[in-house]
Amino acid sequence: MTTAPLILLAAGGTGGHLFPAEALGVELIKRGLRVRLVTDARALRYSGLFSKDMIDVVPSETMRGRSPVALARTAWMLASGIVVAFNLMRRLKPSAVVGFGGYPTVPPLLAARLAGVPGIIHDANAVLGRANRLLSRHVRAIATSLPGVLDRDPALAGKTTTVGTPMRPMVLEATTVAYTPPDTMGPFRLLVTGGSQGARVMSDIVPGAIERLEPALWSRLVLTQQVRQEDMARVRAVYDKLKINVELAPFFTDLPARLAANHLVISRSGAGTVAELAAIGRPSILVPLPGAIDQDQFANAGVLSQANAALRIAQTDFTPDRLASEISALVAEPTRLAAMAQAARSVGRLDAAERLADLVIKTAGI
Incomplete structure (x- = not known):
């Protein structure tokens, strides 16, 4: 044999x-x-x-x-x-x-x-x-x-x-979930992730951006955020104060399913994340890792931003005010989110x- x-x-x-x-x-x-x-x-x-x-x-x-x-x-x-x-x-x-x-x-x-x-x-x-x-x-x-x-x-x-x-098989399974844009009065599902190693900038910026949203949106928000263990207490304190429906964890083993379940994703733009966003077809706000010698994450995010599937924001411009403004605009335009999802899916293989x-x-x- x-x-x-x-x-x-x-x-x-x-x-x-x-x-x-x-x-x-x-x-x-x-x-x-x-x-x-x-x-x-x-x-x-x-x-x-x-x-x-x-x-x-x-x-x-x-x-x-x-x-x-x-x-x-x-x-x-x-x-x-x-x-x-x-x-x-x-x-x-x-x-x-x-x-x-x-x-x-x-x-x-x-x-x-x-x-x-x-x-x-x-x-x-x-x-x-x-x-x-x-x-x-x-x-x-x-x-x-x-x-x-x-x-x-x-x-x-x-x-x-x-x-x-x-x-991976779990990503291919997630690609079968069709994108359903948010209802103007229903839940708005937002996923924040920083790649497999996590990203402190998300803990520094996203809670402040959520604070700046219209209070009427707080009750609609269903937030899932990857947070490093050392940042967990301070991030949770902000969301508890606002009474946000939130799930926090240092890492999500079922991330592809979570990408598929959300209306909008805020993330770094590592190659794997960008490829999965494209394959599953989800709109995103991407913040490339700064300081890389070859600027690979900036180029990766450009693939989706040029397809009108994502907003690419340099970390120097990634402020609570800017992020709150972008989230508010997207929440108000479900048809734009749907178009971004479709554009992302057109890039995926x-x-x-x-x-x-x-x-x-x-x-x-x-």
């Missing part, structure tokens, strides 16, 4: 990297292949497709500074990771290694190159991330979520395929996992 080919999936330990890896893993298993996840220690908390016996932890280090000490530490950790990952290649004999971004993908993809194992990278952002840029010339195939990401680099464009962002699986199987030659 022959053993099914093994595909190693390499991803950083955040949801934006792990969730597409999970989605591809589900599709590859459907096709009779085996999968394992190579990542860093953060992913051991992860409770999706990958059980602990399916995870291999490889040392890695994010570039945290340009001082000689920081560079030396990063180089040492990545070199150690390459050695560990190379031994994994020899022991597991994968047919291919697929990376989804983040520095934990660097050692396994470079080890794959050294071992002669086909490497593929997937990037969900509108611009290639730093780790994927480093790896791009060492892999056989590149998959992007959006078209045109590498058009200006002919050497890479020739091995690039646009597939979309693979969606639901077959990305299948398309990426096709590319992996072709590249691996299986």
Whole structure:
């Protein structure tokens, strides 16, 4: 009895990297292949497709500074990771290694190159991330979520395929929920999220914006907000004072269902969040993470804002007054919200996992 080919999936330990890896893993298993996840220690908390016996932890280090000490530490950790990952290649004999971004993908993809194992990278952002840029010339195939990401680099464009962002089963389930705009006198459901790591700016700005809304809207509001544990008490105090119907939590494991259940979403614009908003089709106010070297979240938010599916607000402009004004305007225009939802849905791709699986199987030659 022959053993099914093994595909190693390499991803950083955040949801934006792990969730597409999970989605591809589900599709590859459907096709009779085996999968394992190579990542860093953060992913051991992860409770999706990958059980602990399916995870291999490889040392890695994010570039945290340009001082000689920081560079030396990063180089040492990545070199150690390459050695560990190379031994994994020899022991597991994968047919291919697929990376989804983040520095934990660097050692396994470079080890794959050294071992002669086909490497593929997937990037969900509108611009290639730093780790994927480093790896791009060492892999056989590149998959992007959006078209045109590498058009200006002919050497890479020739091995690039646009597939979309693979969606987990719970996201695909959420895409079946049609958007129903709010009734002018009924509940208005608002979801506030900051990505898998949370975002303090949401705790700093959103409560003040809610305070500035017309009091008549307070009784209509059904608010769900992701709040870091250290900010929980001060945020809850504001909403208790206003008697807002609110649910607060540091993280929501069922976020796709919550996206589908709400009339408006306020969020960061990580690649995974933007892709899920598009796939499910929900209007949003997006606040890109400032200070990123490649401004990936700004570009991601631009995809939806240019489609008239979202409002993109720079964090410097994200004030309680501005946010209250935008929420009030949208609440007053249910037809505009419906149009934004439809526009978001027109951007979404639901077959990305299948398309990426096709590319992996072709590249691996299986």
